[in-house]
Amino acid sequence: MPTARDGYREYYAEKLWDWVPAIHREMDAQQGGDALRALLHAIASQAAVQKRSQDRLWDDMFIELADDWALPYIAQLVATRLVSALSPRARRADVAKTIYYRRRKGTPAVLEQLVADMSGWTGHLVEEFRRLGRLRHGLDGVARLGRLSATPEGGLADLRQVRAARLAGDAFDEFHYTPEMRRPALPAGRLGLRGIHVLGFHLWRMQSVAFDGVQPARVIDAAGTRDGYTCDPSGRDVPLFSAPDASGNAGVSPMFGAPRDWSAWRSADEWALPRVIDCRLLNEAIYEVNEAALAWVLSAGVITPAQRAPAAAELAKLLGQRFANSAEMARTLAGRPSGMGAVLGAAAVLDGLRPLMLRADCGSAALLADASGQTAQGRAPAASLRVLAGTPVPRERSRGAQLSSWTATLPAAPAGVDWLLDPALGRFVYDSGAADANQLRLRYRTGQLAPIGAGAWARTVDATPATVHWAQRSTAGGVPASGILEIDDNTRFEAPPNQAGVSQLSVRAAAGTRPYLRLNADWVLQAAGAQRTLLLDGLWLGAAIGATARLVIAGDWARVQLRYCTLDPGGSNAVGATLPPVKLIITGTVDELVVDSSIVAGIQLEGAAASVDTLQMRDCIVDARAGGPIDLPNTAVTLSRCTLLGIDVSTLCLHAERLWASDTLIAGIADISNVQQGCFRFSARAPGSRLPHPYESQLIDDVLRLFATRRFGDPAYASLSPRAPASLFTGSEQGSEIGAFCASLFPIKLDSLRAKVEEYMPFARLPAYLLEN
Incomplete structure (x- = not known):
């Protein structure tokens, strides 16, 4: 823990300095006063490491607080088989809940919790034998009915309910099927799903x-x-x-924290799944006559006192009856005899009853x-x-x-x-x-799918207080030359002003926000002097329809960083109008350009004096179709876990002098001038690319089938399609997929889930994994 803010290193450095005899301190001062201090700081650093290790000894005995290195030792105490070390969250949950899992082995609750604990995804378990059509016998009891279609358990489908029919094949299917004898397809598929011994795991990764x-x-x-x-x-x-269940007792189960009582787990409802x-x-809207409705009728001001008791008595005859919609409820209440239909069917009475009778499910x-x-x-x-x-x-x-x-x-x-x-x-x-x-x-x-680009996820924001705030579309204060400009809400900000005197500037979105900055022209940020720094954090930059708007970096910069930003790659809006891309244009000199977890629409130089010494990109998506390629002919480029989108295999996506690429997917051509330096490892590119030292890399012959969608705005934007070559899904250095979603470790999480499901599944059952998104 070399970055700990506990002050141990400074404390021990001063303590050691006090122990040094004064004669040696004076002699050191006569010779410059740095050598002895430096030696004592080095010793103090090691003493601080030992002190922190001693402080952690007690914490390392508890799974909630232990460091990652201690997990295998605690796992041996409960004799659990650990999953991959690349998934530390799953490891910790596995050790923490091993005894809980074993006591409830084979139950649907445990199997659904394994989905959340091992992968962090949301899952819904279906015991497929319950969806098989069959004849019933006297020991079966009363057949359960479908919530929507009222189809009896194991019986013929009632197709009159349209929404129930649209759920056919879904995790909440109410219909029943003839059994099939094939084994379930792996790793995912619906072949063999309708089997007597099959457990269907419906998985939502988003x-x-x-x-x-x-x-x-x-x-x-x-x-x-x-x-x-x-x-x-x-x-x-x-x-x-839809939203997840805020109670924490359904859907995704946190490892530690609510629900503390893991036995309170329940399967997620249809409206609590991330889809x-x-x-x-x-x-x-399903309504049911309940006690709250009766109590309201007895005290409703819109009903005369003489009519309240008779109306409540008439409504009580329907206690527990459900209505499929508001029209059915109004028709039934208006048709009540003894003159109460006119009272219960009045518009004011129905308006009061609807919120009370609406079922929560x-x-x-x-x-x-x-x-x-x-x-x-x-x-x-x-x-x-x-x-x-x-x-x-x-x-x-x-x-x-x-x-x-x-x-x-x-x-x-x-x-x-x-x-x-x-x-x-x-x-x-x-x-x-x-x-x-x-x-x-x-x-x-x-x-x-992943925290890439501007979003409202819980990203880490510097704790330094902001010097200037924008809120509720107010940009009157302008962009400061230095300090921190923070944008505090999710509204739209029109035409942010230029700043020609930047020294050290940070423009950031507040935690949990995604402001939209719409540009009508170039947004120019120019350094005043040499060796200036700039940070753009959490911003979404878009261009107005018909405008040519770019992010222009001018002047002399030591470091420019984009973090969790989206430079709109363009497309079309809901009425077909063209949305222009927002390119990153360098007109000055940048020593170090860093782009982290962002979406950009091309990076280019403009002007004879423009240059970028080094470009580092991590966990990024570059859309080179409308925005153009990364065109930095004299730059050393480092790409780690990035996806570069081209129109087809002949699109130029990258032009640079040197390249170090790892776990990167280039859906187009890369042209590197110096192929004697650098490397291209565990990555993929189109034929015709000129690259340095390819190692464990692959060729792409068809861009169109690679991605689930290439339209910015779709949740699966730039993610791999199921039709993509299988080698891309496990081709990274860690065995994950190649590209911007490599760090999400989807294949590794699925392998961890399969290993634990096999361990805790009921005897003689076969799992089927269905990736819903």
Whole structure:
């Protein structure tokens, strides 16, 4: 722990200095005063290491606090077989919960927790024998019915419920199938899934990331006050994801912390999985007559006192009855006899009963917030979708709709609906009324595979307080010449001002935010003097439609760093307008250019005097299709775990003098001038590339089948497609996939999960792993 901030090294250095006789200190001072001090600092450093080791002896006895080196020794005490050392989180969870696993071996709860503990993904276990059609006998008891379709257990499907039919083959399928005798396909597939001995593990690798207070983009300014928006501030179509269960007792289980009682684990519901929200799930509203509704009728001010008791008595006859939707509930209540139908079916009474009778286990109750901002389960932070500013819309006035073909004439909303939303595209129609549309704010969630580019994940932010703050689209203060500029929210900032006198500047997004800076022209940051430094952290830079906007670095710089940034690679918005890319242009001199965990649209020099000595890129995506290649002809480039996207195998993605590349996927051509220095190891490139010393590298003959999607905005952007060559999935130095998602260790996590499932699975069962995203 050489970077520990415990002060041990300084303490021991001063203590040793005090012990040195004064005569030696005086003699050392006469000779410069540095040699003896340096020797004592070296000894003090080792003393500090020993002191820290002694301090950690007690902590190393506990799995929650122990260092990684101590885990194998604790594992021997409980005789567990450790998974790969490349997955320290899984190792620690395995040792911590070994006794818990063994006591409950073979139970669905343990098998689902293994998914979360070994991989960090969300999983849903299906015992496939429960989905096989068969004849029932008298010992079976009463057949359970499907929640949506009411299909009896093991029986014929009821296809009249459209949403249930759309779930066929899903983890929440309610239909039943004839058995098949094939073994399940490995590593993932549906062949052999419907077997008597098969356990189906449905796996979701993506994370659901929340964005609060986002300023949506208005892309259709229609006649009247109803306009068309996208949740994404750039105007793109972005699918919306559901929220995980905030209780911590379902979905992803943390290793330590809530839930402390691991036996409280329960399987995640359909609306608590990190996947795209279905429009029918969003509209699912199931009502049930309950005690709260009866109590409200007895005290409702909209019902006359003489009618309250008879109305409650009539409603009590329906206690426990469910209604598939609001119209069915209104029709049933309005049809009650004895004159109570007119009372219970009145609009004001129905408005009061709907929030009370809405079941917590339906889609709209879990995904949408009421007027107070809470879901039906009381999970205020976990509501997936909500209008925060403007006119907040309660769930009763929200409706999912298909908006894939919207035009300047927006679709009409049903009576009583203020917010039409298409969650699969992230589009919505909203009536801002007399309010300024720029004041509209949203909460929504989307999915991301890894922390690459600007995002709202918990990245580490320097604890140094900011000197200048931007908030709520206010850029009046400008960009300072030095210090820290912090952007405190998720709104859109138009045309940030240039700064021609930068000395030491950091422009960063606050923790948990993703501000969108829209450029109308070049954003120029110029150094004042020599050897200046610049840090851009957590920013998303986009260009206005029709503008040519670039990030221009001018002047003499010692170091320029981009960290968790997105320089928009371009594309099209929800109405087909072209979004220009934002390139990184160097017009000055940069000694060291560092790009970490970012998405960039090409890096180029401009001007005869422009130069970059070294470029270091780690965990990055470079989209060379619209933004152009990394074109640095006199630069030494280091690429680690990067993906470079080209149009096809003939696209130039990289031009540099020297290259050191590791675990990097170049979906195009790389042209390196000096092939005598550097190396290209555990990486892949297209034919025709000129590279130094290839080692354990591969050739790519088809770019189109490599990626799941190449459209920026899709959650799986630049990730490998299942059709990609199998060698790319395990071709990195660590045995992970080659490219920007190498550090996510997907193959290693899957291997760890398979090893532990085999250990704790019931006897004579076969696992089937289905990667849902």
